[in-house]
Amino acid sequence: MSFTESIATCFSKYVDFSGRARRSEFWWFALFLAIVDIALSLVSDALSGLWNLGTLLPYAAVAWRRLHDTDRTGLWTLVPLIPLIVMFIGMFTGDPFNPAGPLFWLGLAGVIAFSIVNIVFWASRGTSGPNQYGEDPLE
Helix, strand or coil: CCHHHHHHHHHHCCCCCCCCCCHHHHHHHHHHHHHHHHHHHHHCHHHHHHHHHHCHHHHHHHHHHHHHHCCCCHHHHHCCHHHHHHHHHHHHHCECCECCCHHHHHHHHHHHHHHHHHHHHHHCCCCCCCECCECCCCC
16 A cells, blocks of 8 residues: 555544554554654644644554454554553652652553554554454455
8 A cells, every 4th residue: 555545545534443454554644644743843833733633533543453454452552541541640649849750650661561562563464364353455
């Protein structure tokens, strides 16, 4: 799938969390989002924030479908949110003069670890042939 096809596909499947997505579809779209975000952040942080908010659902959908292609549940996309919540709890329950207490660091380590797991899953080869989430997008 080409760069432009990936962008068109992801925006046409704006909130479609069913089915499967190729590696190229996911990574080209992620690159597009990053490039536009960097360009907008040079102009205005508000524009960058609006862009990120507006593209959150299509990015989540393609990430979810990408995990389906590797025969994993899309819920793996949400797993880093659990330690993120722990991190925020650690920030707001600790010493007001030192908000980065042990819960904060534990949560941060969890976010990093689970994000790395997701990146490995997204970079993995999809299953050949049909799986429980649909037909092989390469066929």
